[in-house]
Amino acid sequence: MTVISQQAYSASDLVTPFRYAKGQVLFEKNCSSCHGVTMTGTDKGPPLMHAFYKPSHHGDGSFYRAGLKGVKAHHWNFGDMPPVPGMSESKMKSIVPYIRFYQQAKKLY
Numbered sequence: 001m002t003v004i005s006q007q008a009y010s011a012s013d014l015v016t017p018f019r020y021a022k023g024q025v026l027f028e029k030n031c032s033s034c035h036g037v038t039m040t041g042t043d044k045g046p047p048l049m050h051a052f053y054k055p056s057h058h059g060d061g062s063f064y065r066a067g068l069k070g071v072k073a074h075h076w077n078f079g080d081m082p083p084v085p086g087m088s089e090s091k092m093k094s095i096v097p098y099i100r101f102y103q104q105a106k107k108l109y
């Protein structure tokens with residue numbers, strides 16, 4: 001059983017239900033350096049809290065592809081997203097629902 005530190009919870013501005021906690025830890029470790037802990041973007045990557053990234057515009061499949069294979073720059077001027085080292089389908093199965101939870105909790109859709 002994975003022990004999730006208090007630190008991981010306090011990094012976000014939401015209280016994460018336990019079922020998304022693993023996804024949060026993985027997101028913060030692998031994605032937040034570019035997309036931001038609160039998914040509002042950084043100088044290295046775009047916000048995922050953006051109408052582009054609603055399920056109706058970028059379905060879960062594009063999230064899996066991004067995490068596993070990277071993305072060629074097309075919407076923004078941040079450059080390409082490189083494939084994320086050590087990423088796996090099973091990790092993405094935790095990360096994608098966490099992102100969707102967060103987007104919905106923040107009323108993106």
Ligand code: HEC
Nearest residue numbers: 030031034045062063066067073074075076078079080081
């Ligand atoms: C090194 C920086 C970096 C990291 C780390 C990173 N991304 Fe990205 N990501 C980017 C950039 C830059 C883009 C924008 C590409 C573009 O111009 O459309 C992007 C785009 C995306 C997109 C849009 C995909 C599309 O089809 O347009 C998704 C979804 C995404 N990232 C998810 C993730 C997830 C999930 C993780 C962690 C597993 C992650 N990213 C880690 C930099 C990063």
